[in-house]
Amino acid sequence: MGVKTMLRAIFPAPDHDHKRCTSTAIAHAEARCAARAQRLTPIRRHVLETLLASHNPLGAYEIIERMADKKGRPAPITVYRALDFLRDNGLVHRIESRNAFVACVHNHSGDALIVFLICERCGAVGESPGDAVAQALKASSRAAGFSPKSPLIEIVGICSHCRQR
Template sequence: MTDVHPTFPAPDHDHARCAAEALLRAEQTCLRRGQNFTPIRRQVLQALLGSHRPLGAYEIIEQLAAQIARPAPITVYRALEFLMQNGLVHRIESRNAFLACAHRHDECGNVAFLICERCGSVGELVIGTLAANLKESARLAGFAATMTVIEITGICSNCQTQAQT
């Protein structure tokens, strides 16, 4: 049995509280690791927390440009890399986009992404056991896996409910 826990924002989701908790977690993570949570890193994370949908780097730049001076793309990519390395942001490979992580797993936390084809929201499945099995299968096939990304597209429960009404 895998440790599967799907998560999508509920229709009554308190987004302000969710974003505040994620920022606090980011601050605590950086403090615990002795890393600097710079203003640009915070601003990039806040831009991603503004939605439960993945954003591309240039969408993030446009959001930041509306609030502060337009950052250079390399600055945003470096901030994203830092946030990914610390388990605060995920990259959605198929969309070349990034998503703030709302869960408390480390940077090695294995997740699968559930991508809604209708609303674009993304949920996470914690798949530690499944990922370990895949990595072991790859090893037995003589392959040294370094990264496992699983993306599943479909229709989220919120959109399914809306379609039924």
């Protein structure tokens, strides 16, 4: 696997096959919900699609904006409830440092640590493999008698695409 391919896997390149990556993610969401006997209702699917269409984190009210059509817009609580559902099922992550949400494009195995790399220039969010970081964190935590739980950390910086400009 070349470097370029690897980068693509982490930060979605601007020119990637977006239609395909979206449909893959939706299919994955359907499969996961079916396996868990959860219902991916039209609203929930619509919220997920909205996030997938952006590839960048969106605030709740930004999602509402983008979901609006002639028939009006969903109420905030409606979107929040859909987001709760999607998060519970590992299909969406919340970016704490931005009060925003992003669709998950990977199959996370249970409790693996996730490292979000957030570009402060373009706002893109990449997910980095965090095994080594997880090890270091675990060791560091244990030294403090601490039992970590949340496998999710956020790092702000500049992404490869923005730096090359």
